[in-house]
Amino acid sequence: MAHHHLLPSLFLLLLFASASAGTGDEAHVSAVIADKGLAFAKDVLIGEAVRSLTPLRLPGAEKSVRVPFLGGIRATVSNITLFHLDVRDDSVIRPGDSGLVVVASGVSANISMAWSYSYHSWYFGPLEISDSGTASILVQGMEVGITMEIKNYNGSLALNVSQCGCYVKNIDISLDGGSSWLYQGFINAFEDDIRAAVEKVIPENIIGSTTKLDSFLQGLPRSVSLDNVTAVNMTFVNDPQYGNSSIEFDINGLFASAVPKTSNLQKHPMLSLSCGGASNMLLLSLDEAVFNSALDVYYKADSMHWVVDKIPDQSLLNTAGWKFIIPRLYRSYPNDDMVLNISMASAPVMRITSETIGATINADMIIDVLHGTETVPVACISVVVSASGVVEASGNTVYGRLELDDFSLSLKWSKIGNFHMSLIQGVIRVFLNTACMPYLNSRLGHGFVLPVVHGFTLKDVYVVTSAKQLTLCSDIAFANNVSSLASLPVLW
Ligand SMILES: *[C@@H]1O[C@H](CO)[C@@H](O)[C@H](O)[C@H]1NC(C)=O
Ligand SMILES: *[C@@H]1O[C@H](CO)[C@@H](O)[C@H](O)[C@H]1NC(C)=O
Ligand SMILES: *[C@@H]1O[C@H](CO)[C@@H](O)[C@H](O)[C@H]1NC(C)=O
Ligand SMILES: *[C@@H]1O[C@H](CO)[C@@H](O)[C@H](O)[C@H]1NC(C)=O
Ligand SMILES: *[C@@H]1O[C@H](CO)[C@@H](O)[C@H](O)[C@H]1NC(C)=O
Ligand SMILES: *[C@@H]1O[C@H](CO)[C@@H](O)[C@H](O)[C@H]1NC(C)=O
Numbered sequence: 001m002a003h004h005h006l007l008p009s010l011f012l013l014l015l016f017a018s019a020s021a022g023t024g025d026e027a028h029v030s031a032v033i034a035d036k037g038l039a040f041a042k043d044v045l046i047g048e049a050v051r052s053l054t055p056l057r058l059p060g061a062e063k064s065v066r067v068p069f070l071g072g073i074r075a076t077v078s079n080i081t082l083f084h085l086d087v088r089d090d091s092v093i094r095p096g097d098s099g100l101v102v103v104a105s106g107v108s109a110n111i112s113m114a115w116s117y118s119y120h121s122w123y124f125g126p127l128e129i130s131d132s133g134t135a136s137i138l139v140q141g142m143e144v145g146i147t148m149e150i151k152n153y154n155g156s157l158a159l160n161v162s163q164c165g166c167y168v169k170n171i172d173i174s175l176d177g178g179s180s181w182l183y184q185g186f187i188n189a190f191e192d193d194i195r196a197a198v199e200k201v202i203p204e205n206i207i208g209s210t211t212k213l214d215s216f217l218q219g220l221p222r223s224v225s226l227d228n229v230t231a232v233n234m235t236f237v238n239d240p241q242y243g244n245s246s247i248e249f250d251i252n253g254l255f256a257s258a259v260p261k262t263s264n265l266q267k268h269p270m271l272s273l274s275c276g277g278a279s280n281m282l283l284l285s286l287d288e289a290v291f292n293s294a295l296d297v298y299y300k301a302d303s304m305h306w307v308v309d310k311i312p313d314q315s316l317l318n319t320a321g322w323k324f325i326i327p328r329l330y331r332s333y334p335n336d337d338m339v340l341n342i343s344m345a346s347a348p349v350m351r352i353t354s355e356t357i358g359a360t361i362n363a364d365m366i367i368d369v370l371h372g373t374e375t376v377p378v379a380c381i382s383v384v385v386s387a388s389g390v391v392e393a394s395g396n397t398v399y400g401r402l403e404l405d406d407f408s409l410s411l412k413w414s415k416i417g418n419f420h421m422s423l424i425q426g427v428i429r430v431f432l433n434t435a436c437m438p439y440l441n442s443r444l445g446h447g448f449v450l451p452v453v454h455g456f457t458l459k460d461v462y463v464v465t466s467a468k469q470l471t472l473c474s475d476i477a478f479a480n481n482v483s484s485l486a487s488l489p490v491l492w
């Protein structure tokens, strides 16, 4: 039994993050493997199949016949080893009604074997005559086909081979050693046995490998942790959907413990997703809800706090800097340093349209005065910021960048009397532009590493936005020097 697995890379490529929560069977992340991606998957699949099938041991055979004058002749072939498979470009992959069909034709194989031949000749006396040698066998015009059904089984993908066959067109045995010429004809009688062995053993081994692939798929994690706060719900939703030349996999994709906000989202197949005319192997679409569930989780985990004690214009963090804007602040706490304690009043909300990605951030900014050893909160200003941004990708990392569009201020409470928001508008704008946005951008700029399976990398990723949806368009590269995909299941 072959050791390695057949690993249709397409499934593995799905393992991008996004998280869990949710009601019903909603898909918020869809991955579409387009025809170019299927072709790529086919090549990886066939490459892996060839690796897993060679060397392949075939059963030996023995034949005895009685020949007039000569007596009983016994011939055996043994140690039959298929050691080389040559699959030329003549292969196709095609989505079928409920599965994937992969057919490789024009395959040739090299097989080595040992032969021996013996008989008791009464004619020449009670003498055993024997001979042996090796033979090379060339199998040509072989065709191998497999139909795999991929279904959703309890939120995981289950793979079942519904058909697998191998047909050998031509077989050619050449003997080396011994009195080869003498036995050639006899050995040719083994052709049918070898043909039958190849046609039986290859499908058996392919099915064996796909069983392992099936366990691998079913063992994929239901959630992938992004950090110590949250994880993505990787539950597969629906059966894979097959297009004419593409397959779509839908994943719940929400972040754990988030409350889904868009529960009645009507989900259409994404098979017609486009990357602006370009043809890409993989199209990964993420709903707005994915991002919002993440923001919600981080908000609820209380991890959206920022205490600001350094800004480019440090004079703004001293009451003296506010002397003319809020005189009462300066009078109460002359020349005291201040810190700004910023926290989210609600989870930030992201909106995606075909033109832009927007975010609304609703924050409370508490002004703390550092008076002696005391920290005195003196006022709280509600700041609602709207920003818009772009998402870019490089390799397996996705980056974001935000720009301030607009903001509004209102005073929540104050211990230093009422003051008009219009008075501090300018100062806050400077603060937002010189401290807040750069801070957010430095965090977004670190990027988010897509958890792609070891051995695969995304190439030439670019991002397309459409209504409520962000799509990553990408090609895939496979490092086939990775020692063995069989050792793979280590995600990320
Ligand atoms: C993950 O998603 C599935 C399918 O949408 C859902 O049934 C399940 O409850 C989710 N798991 C969690 C932990 O939210
Ligand atoms: C079987 O064949 C391989 C090469 O094809 C050879 O290395 C090996 O020694 C053979 N084994 C036996 C028992 O003849
Ligand atoms: C396979 O057999 C063919 C024809 O005998 C030969 O040209 C080729 O070199 C063989 N390949 C290997 C890897 O032995
Ligand atoms: C379905 O999946 C859940 C985990 O998501 C597991 O607890 C349950 O046992 C599975 N049910 C079956 C029938 O395999
Ligand atoms: C796999 O396919 C075979 C043949 O079509 C069928 O008999 C079997 O029930 C299937 N198994 C699963 C788990 O779907
Ligand atoms: C999560 O990790 C961050 C740093 O990576 C740390 O500051 C934070 O306290 C951790 N949170 C929990 C709940 O462990």
Ligand SMILES: *[C@@H]1O[C@H](CO)[C@@H](O)[C@H](O)[C@H]1NC(C)=O
Pocket (backbone or CB within 6 Å): 243, 244, 271
């Ligand atoms: C699939 O092909 C058929 C016939 O060629 C066509 O009518 C149909 O629109 C195609 N479907 C998709 C999703 O491209």
Ligand SMILES: *[C@@H]1O[C@H](CO)[C@@H](O)[C@H](O)[C@H]1NC(C)=O
Pocket (backbone or CB within 6 Å): 307, 341, 342, 343, 366, 368, 375
């Ligand atoms: C910031 O404000 C929150 C309440 O909004 C408070 O719980 C927290 O202790 C404050 N942190 C600092 C460093 O003042």
Ligand SMILES: *[C@@H]1O[C@H](CO)[C@@H](O)[C@H](O)[C@H]1NC(C)=O
Pocket (backbone or CB within 6 Å): 479, 481, 482, 483
């Ligand atoms: C595979 O090749 C890449 C570049 O070609 C190289 O960086 C990497 O170290 C190689 N990996 C192994 C396991 O050889």
